[in-house]
Amino acid sequence: MINLLELYVKLVGLVLIGFFLGRKLPATVPTRLGQWLFWVGVPISIVAFLRQADLSGQIWIAPAIAYLAIFLGAFLAWLGIKGQAYFTNTITPESTQGSLILAAMVGNTGYLGFPVTLAMVGQKYFAWALFYDLLGSLFGAYALGVLIAYRFGGGVRNYWEISKTILINPALWSFGFGLLLRQVMIPDAVEFGLEKVGWSIVALSLVLIGMRLSRLNSWDRLPQATMSLAIKMLVVPLAIGITLPLFGVTGDPAQVIVLQMAMPPAFATLVIAETFNLDRDLAVTALAVGAILLLLTLPIWLWLF
Numbered sequence: 001m002i003n004l005l006e007l008y009v010k011l012v013g014l015v016l017i018g019f020f021l022g023r024k025l026p027a028t029v030p031t032r033l034g035q036w037l038f039w040v041g042v043p044i045s046i047v048a049f050l051r052q053a054d055l056s057g058q059i060w061i062a063p064a065i066a067y068l069a070i071f072l073g074a075f076l077a078w079l080g081i082k083g084q085a086y087f088t089n090t091i092t093p094e095s096t097q098g099s100l101i102l103a104a105m106v107g108n109t110g111y112l113g114f115p116v117t118l119a120m121v122g123q124k125y126f127a128w129a130l131f132y133d134l135l136g137s138l139f140g141a142y143a144l145g146v147l148i149a150y151r152f153g154g155g156v157r158n159y160w161e162i163s164k165t166i167l168i169n170p171a172l173w174s175f176g177f178g179l180l181l182r183q184v185m186i187p188d189a190v191e192f193g194l195e196k197v198g199w200s201i202v203a204l205s206l207v208l209i210g211m212r213l214s215r216l217n218s219w220d221r222l223p224q225a226t227m228s229l230a231i232k233m234l235v236v237p238l239a240i241g242i243t244l245p246l247f248g249v250t251g252d253p254a255q256v257i258v259l260q261m262a263m264p265p266a267f268a269t270l271v272i273a274e275t276f277n278l279d280r281d282l283a284v285t286a287l288a289v290g291a292i293l294l295l296l297t298l299p300i301w302l303w304l305f
Contacts, residue, residue, distance in 0.1 A: 004299060007119040012295070014203055018210020030211035037208060041201040042110070043174030046130065048198030049118065050178035051191070053127035058248055062128050062257060065247065066136020069236050069261045070105045070144065076231045077104035084227075096224065098152030099279040102272060103228035103286035104236075106141045107263035109133040110171070111205040112294070117259055118202065120302065121252050128256040134175050137260075141268040146276075153276035212267065213288055221282040222289065229264070229290050233297055237261040241305055258305045262297060264290025 022030055077100050085091055092100070107113065110133050117129040186194075241258045244250065249257060265286045273283040 003120060004302065007116065007298075008295065010119070010203075011115070011206060014206035015210035015213065015291075018207035018212075019214045020210075021207070022211035022214030025211075027215070030208060030215070033204065033208050033211070037111075037201065037205060039170050041204060043170045043177075044194075045114075045198040045201040046171060046174045047178040047181060048194045049114075049123050049126045050130065050175070051182055051194070052123040053130070054124045055127050055182075057253065059127055059131055059253075061247055061249060062131040062253075063135035065240065065244070065249070065257055066109075066132045066260070067140065069240055070136070070140040072239065073105035073231055073236050074101050074144070074148070076235060077101040077228060080227050080231070092224075093279070094152045095277060096221075096279040096282055098149055098276070099269070099273050099282040099286075100224060100228050101148055101152070102145055102269040102278070103225065103265040103283065103290075104231040106137060106145055106266045106269055107232060107260065108266045108290075109137045109260045109263050111209055111267070112291075113260045113263045115202045115206060116263075116298070117256050118199075120259065121256050125252045125256050128253050129260055130175065132257065132260045134172055137266065138169065138172070141266060141272065145268065145272050149272045149276035149278055153273075153278040209291065213291060216284045216288045221279065221285040224282055225286040225289055228286055229293060232265060233262050233290065233293060237301060238304075241301075255302070255305045258301050259298075262294075262301050264294050 081092055081097050081100060109129065113129055113133060114126075118126060237258050240261060241254070244254045244257060265283070267287065270280070270283045270287060272278070273280050
């Protein structure tokens with residue numbers, strides 16, 4: 001409980017700082033900070049925390065579970081859309097259908113999932129969250145997510161740009177570099193400094209989330225967003241979480257996986273929605289409400305698992 005309260009103070013405090021700064025600073029600041037974190041900050045933090053992570057056990061099952069959660073979320077959202085059409089005799093616009101499915105399948109397992117996992121479970125099992133995000137959520141968003149956006153939307157359909165986004169992702173490259181660097185002995189002072197830099201970058205990531213939330217002003221799609229959030233943050237984590245022992249995943253690794261599954265929709269869903277002309281207002285609403293809802297659902301998952 002003490003750890004949870006400390007986490008809430010840090011999460012809410014840093015996000016509120018970002019929210020306040022986002023309202024006061026020029027619109028270019030969150031963009032530049034996001035670019036710096038993407039290209040420099042997050043890769044450094046991955047290298048830093050990967051040095052302390054335990055890579056033993058069935059860690060490679062983490063991305064497999066990520067894909068299971070992604071496909072289950074997409075399938076349940078599709079069922080919800082069909083059920084709504086059947087019972088209300090109305091047809092949801094395809095652009096809205098695409099955003100509904102995206103919000104139900106891809107979570108913010110990086111910028112938000114990493115700090116939550118590190119705070120509640122520790123660095124030892126950070127690799128489970130890392131494998132879930134980099135080998136699961138990333139490809140789920142920019143591969144399967146783009147295919148769904150292509151089906152339900154329009155707009156830019158540059159496959160080379162999509163492929164390049166995945167291939168040159170610095171987080172993936174730093175992941176490989178971090179694995180190699182684990183074999184290298186470095187002085188304790190450098191190790192200590194690297195860890196502190198890693199935590200500072202985590203804090204900046206939370207500030208960035210607050211900055212981005214400060215610019216989300218649409219709440220018109222709240223009823224529709226509720227369906228996607230219920231699937232993404234409640235149904236999928238519970239359904240897959242109770243089956244994790246069947247995969248041999250128990251204890252702290254199981255808690256890491258559940259926390260990653262229970263994250264609110266990723267900012268990538270908004271990027272994809274804007275690129276392919278999906279329902280941007282729905283994507284925005286799902287992001288904002290999901291971030292708030294996490295404060296209510298997080299204690300539930302920590303208690304259940």
